[in-house]
Amino acid sequence: MSEAPLLTRVQRRLHPATAPLLLGAVGIAGAIMVHFIDPHEPGHYPTCPWLMLTGTFCPGCGTMRAVNALTNLDLFGALRMNILTIALLPFMAYSYAKWVYYSFRPPTGPVKAAHPVWLWLLLGAILAFWVVRNLPFAAVLAPG
Template sequence: MTDTPLLTRIRRRMHPATGPLLLGAVGIAGAVMVHFVDPHEPGHYPTCPWLMLTGTFCPGCGTMRAVNALTNLDLVGALQMNVLTVALIPVLAYSWGQWVYYAVRPPTGRVKMAHPFWLWLLLGVILTFWVVRNLPFASFLAPG
């Protein structure tokens, strides 16, 4: 897909930090919404399609309730809803902070990308969490 001349001009005029700052604002707005519109009450949010189709929990099941608990400063409640989400929040925050930093202060040299090992490890952790949280002995990983 090619950009039209108008889109190209708009992109050139935008500050490089616009993307990460807009994404951060959307994330904060989502957390505020989940804080005030309680996901524990039925009918406010749609049911997880994976849970509805298979009856098993996906890696993201319980994430909205975990965010709700975190915005209420309830770390234990958040861990009970989705321990993986709580564990990944610092990683996401660090990555987002680096994105903002490099957008405001572009590096003079080459930026070292993450080694593929870490990406494969992340995928392995997510898939393992997905399988294990649905096994009978690990019912403590199920949301709520």
């Protein structure tokens, strides 16, 4: 008779909502940190490695400054920093809420996953945003 590994035993003892609630707490703590430690001032946070190596903006460039603007209730400032992040926030919030709900009330039947076409479209939109925001005619998409 073999004993279950420690990780498996710990996972059996934890409530299913532990992971989503911990992730939510980390997200709130991160938003509070970005609110009080301004990412607009140089030296507070490390430079984006992609930007440092290539000189071009990645899809996430400007996200910290967008979160800072949102925590200061400046929606237009957040949109200027990273419009993709702001556009995806409702979908991320819905997915997170659904995850929390299902962790407290597990579904009785099978959960329908997103159709792969939507996931490929999301990947395509992120890649297109990445390329277009670095083109000269789309400087409005660059953070700042």
